[in-house]
Amino acid sequence: MERRSKAGLLLGLALAALAGAGHLALRERPAPAAPAARPATRREATRPTTTSAAAAAPDPPRRERPAPAGAPGLGLPARPRAAPPSLRGTDVDGAVIVDERGDLVVGPEILALFDYFLSATGEEPAAAIRARIVAAIRERAGGRAADQAVALLDRYLGYREAAGAAGAAPEVDPAARLAVLRELRREHFGEADATRLFGDEEREGEAALDEARIAADPALSPEERDAQIAAVEAALPEHLRAAREAAMRPLAQQVEEQALRAAGASAEQIHAHRVAVVGPEAADRLAELDRQRAAWQERLDTFSEQRAAIAEETTDPQARRAAEEELLAREFTPEERLRVRALLRRAR
Template identity: 50%
Template sequence: MRRALPYLVLAAAVAGVLAGRGRQQVVLRRLDPGVAPPTVAPSPHAARPSRSRAPEGADAGTTDRGATRRSHLPPSLAGTAPDGQLAVDDSGRLVVTRETRRFFDYFLAAGAEDGAGRARARLVAEVRSRLPARAVPEAIDLLDRYLTYRRRARVAEQAPDAGARLSLLHAVREQTLGPETARAFFADEEAVEEAGVERARIFADPWLDAAERERRAAALEERLPEPVREARAEALAPLRLAHQEGQLRASGASAAEIRALRERSFGAEAADRLEELDRQRVAWQQRLDDYRVARDAIERNESLDAGARDRAIETLRSERFTPEERLRVAALDRIRQARP
């Protein structure tokens, strides 16, 4: 597991690539400056919108008003920028997308902190300030249906069986939000959850051998939406590389062979960073091993009482590690001492 950790650093960089993928051809113009347009799902209100845009004057002064509004956010949201966004089509009607739900969720997250009523009122004020008049009642109506869904979903989520839970949630979403909005808000999420339920069934089936289970699991992955498949593949890539590296090292592979595997997986620049991480990890482990040798010598010194021994160990840490490193070393010492 320790070998896998450095590769997780790459996952964050790789994930950034995904942010630009999967965009549909509907062109959106953001109603809050500074955030890229969202992926657009079909609007339940406007058939085939040619483009979604901000109303005239929507951008003017938005930053100042947004700063004023955000100054009244609860502590949990202070210093943050709204997630998601709101968008309208050419006729000024609301375009419902996954980004709409993210925008709602951002402001509703404070409900547990200052009450559901205040969170809704704050969100309604945001909607009125960001949308043209025609879209405001649509957005508020959608918000209230979404709030109803969230209340009903809490009951559905209590279902003990994962498959039953997913079916109940799907039904609640369609009944409360309508089929089109439910798809816009939850389609990718449901696809992943359905695949997870089916995957569990596959691997619990005693009549399937390992090869058949892997074949069926791979087929499930292929049926996922393309953006989801890409995100999952990229997220797992560092762990796959760690596994492949472990196999190569176990077989006695050279440093050049490890380097070649890394370059094939992530490119030369990433391979350079991984090599630097290797050097840092080796250097840290050497320092830690040297410290433990000295610490064990202190522990074995029978001329020291318990208090003198503790002070000597603290002095040793102070001499060999920075304040931040000392916290880590002390934690590692506790883990080591707890082992049988």
């Protein structure tokens, strides 16, 4: 890989690590056409081995289970909601780990559980997503540990909101953003829990920023760059080095694919590249995802054009809002309307 491309990948890793919450910004994505294996998240790749009594037993198969209907005191609906489209056919990430005293073990595993459900932001109301997470917690733990996990969830939701606002400006320097996030995390979680929850991500982010600066330094020779980057990498714990290597693979695949597209590669050539890199089944899933994204974007573009026409033709604000609501209801399903409204809010 060219050194400049590697610098871009390292900076991409830094920005991903700085996100911290996993899904601070809404990511528009269509529902999967068919169940597909989910790639391991970085938190999954770096999940520590637990030695508590609760964790000593073999883990049961992780699969999505419906939330209990009408559980008292949880704010759950009387009947379980259908899963959001993007979560259907997928396994629930993360875990709720309880120590031998019955207390919650605070660590990245529970953030992975939160982030799994929060990845459906925009597909259903925030209260429904929170209710799903609470139900998932209480399926996996009870008593004091469950209450502690729910309290941690509410702190995490507050942190996500604050972190999203802090990172909204595109001109924010990644290093400055890391400093802001470190401060926010300690405000919301305290020093000890912030370190348990985000310590690995912060170390990884700092290393990625260091490597990106080294790779972009014109005063260094290629050999000096390689030596300094290798030194930064060697200073990381082994589990973080393995996680970074795993995270680099899809980023490298994306960079190579973008280069092929920029060079005018055909759809057949892109597919052949994907088959060579990720295998035929994953290549087919990526092709289907491309088609779904293109169709969704086409619908959004049509909606934007029709909305702009309404704005030009209708001067009365109340009548314009009514016409836009009618257009939204006509063009999108209730689930899709949540996603479109989220996009409109983000565009303001």
